[in-house]
Amino acid sequence: MSQAELRNDGARPAVRLERELADPPAVVWRAITEREQLRAWFPCDVEVAGGVWEVGATITFDFGAEMSEMTLTGEVFAADEPKLLVFSWGEERLRFELTPQGSGTHLVLIDELAPDAAARNAAGWDGCLDRLAGLEPGNWQSRFDAYAATFEPVLGPQSGPPTT
Template sequence: MTQAELRTDGARPVVRLERQLADPPSVVWQAITERAQLRAWFPCDVLVAGGVWEVGTSITFDFGPEMGEMTLTGEVFEVDEPNLLAFSWGEERLRFHLTPHGSGTHFVLTDELPPDAAARNAAGWDDCLDRLAGLEPGDWQSRFNAYAATFEPLVGPQSGPPTA
């Protein structure tokens, strides 16, 4: 695991996470854009209108019955295959930046979010990115507690997981 960083120099806080992945950007790109591969690591099912990641395309995020049938919507903002993908995820904005690093990929995820979601999302993205890297996820609650202790002085009280 690599520690998430909280940036507070913009209009909204941004959680930033990095990973070194063994696969080249072209392979990682498939993992972040193909529905079947996203299901293996992303926290919900991702349905891209028309099945093509293009600027302006709408996206539906289905969390299924375990989250009370919660769904979010979004829109694609940037696509530069296989280097950059950015889209909204409900009221958040996600950005995936892939850079060649040796035979693998330097992977950076940023999540622009409401202040009270920083620790929850950092802990969740840690788990997701562990799965993306082929690792067993860690203990979410321990990660959340550590992030909350670090982030609360910067952005205020932190919310726990959503309730179904």
């Protein structure tokens, strides 16, 4: 696992995470775009209208019965298989960059978000990307606490997990 980095040089703050994955970009692309594969690591069910990740496609993010009041929508802004995928996730914007590295992939995830969501999302994405890499996710609360201590002086108080 690598530490998430806070970026505060754009219109909105962002967290940037990286992972080295054993699979080549074409395989990782399927893991980040195919609904069944997304279910193994993404925090919710993802349904793209028409089933095709193309610019302008709408996306529904369903968090299930446990968080029934939390369904988000999004839109695809860029889809350059197997290199770049950019889409909105509610009010946030997610950017996945895939670069070949040896026989594997260097993955970069950038999440542009509300200032108070940085520590929560960095901790959450750490766990998600660990699952994508085939690793057991670490403790969310300890990751959140560490990120909150780092991000609060720059962004202000950090919100914990969403409540239902």
